[in-house]
Amino acid sequence: MDDITPRKRPQQPMQVQDIASKRPLGSSNTPVTPPQQIPRPQFAIEAPEVQPLLPAKAGRSRKKLVLWIIGAVVALIVVAVVSAFAWYKSALSPVDSANSTRVRVEIETGSTPSMIAKLLEEKKLIRSQLAFDIYTRLTKTRDTLQAGTYSLAPSESTETIVTHLVSGNIDHFNLTFLPGATLAENSAKLVKAGYTVDEVNAALKKTYDHPLFADKPASADLEGYIYGETYNFDSSATVEQILTKTFDEYYKVIQDSHLIDGFKAHGLNLYQGITLASIIQREVPSQGDQKQVAQVFYSRLGMNMPLGSDVTYQYAAKKLGVTPSPDLDSPYNTRRYPGLPPGPIATPGIGALQAVAAPAPGDYLYFLSGDDDVTYFARTNEEHEANIRDHCKIKCLIP
Secondary structure, three states: OOOOOOOOOOOOOOOOEOOOOOOEOOOOOOOOOOOOOOOOOOOOOOOOOOOOOOOHHHHHHHHHHHHHHHHHHHHHHHHHHHHHHHHHHHHHOOOOOOOOOOEEEEEOOOOOHHHHHHHHHHOOOOOOHHHHHHHHHHOOOOOOOOOEEEEEOOOOOHHHHHHHHHHOOOOEEEEEOOOOOOHHHHHHHHHHOOOOHHHHHHHHHOOOOOHHHOOOOOOOOOOOOOOOOEEEEEOOOOHHHHHHHHHHHHHHHHHHOOHHHHHHHOOOOHHHHHHHHHHHHHHOOOHHHHHHHHHHHHHHHHOOOOOOOHHHHHHHHHHHOOOOOOOOOOOOOOOOOOOOOOOOOOOOOHHHHHHHHOOOOOOOOEEEEOOOOOEEEEOOHHHHHHHHHHHOOOHHHOO
């Protein structure tokens, strides 16, 4: 039997059809029609306005600049506050902490705080009117400042001065005039106590009706008449009142010690007695030697010998503003001219005044103060030269 095998048909390639067109794909002969476009609905949509963004680096720089400006302003404010506070504290401090010279300030009734501040600044007692005004406002003392006469000093702070003015208490102060002081030295002391030069000069030139001046020539000044003592005054006292108080004390001492009669017993009036006592006071401040020195001067006056006192030409030279010299041509120079000088050369103390009224006995004609501050007396010039050689090798070289 013949083996019969079914004959296979040659396979034809499968045609893939486009589902949409139902035409086979890959056919080059058939044009491809694109799918129909379906129209879409149109909507009017506005896009939001978008601001362009700054770069991150620029934003950080701007932030730093703002912070820097704020910091700088704060720093300036702090510096200004600190500086203002430092100025304020400095403006309240004393004008001169080393200057305790008293200054008299008279605040009249009705004076405003501003007027008071101006007056204090003009007298160089406070540094600043503004600081004074601020302080009195902060402390609520502006309306409690009281009128009156005060004695203030540049060494006091504004706070101290305000406290002083608020209390309203009248100041009291002590004033000491020293035995042996000259009129110029006492004048300077009055200025230091707070009085002006004009006030002092006017008071010294004034004519006083006082028994102390009974024998004083009208042309003579007040040299020798401001008695050395410590006095207490209130701040309202004038220079005239101060001087009058010293005159009163002086005359009381003279009366209590019966000095006028003592001077008269030796041929001197009150003015002459004060003049001789002033020389003794300057020559030997020690009361223990003053009576013997008075004896020497009385002996010389009795013999018409020059008193030969070095302190007299030294006084004259200082008054004239020249170099001291034993040859100085001045009526005050008792080295050249015999007798008493025209007037006192200083204010004598009670010891010198009593020495003139009651000198020690003796016949000495010479004396000197040695280098050891001991007074050596001699009867003859030879003895005196020996005392100079032995005891006055330094002092006696000074004119």
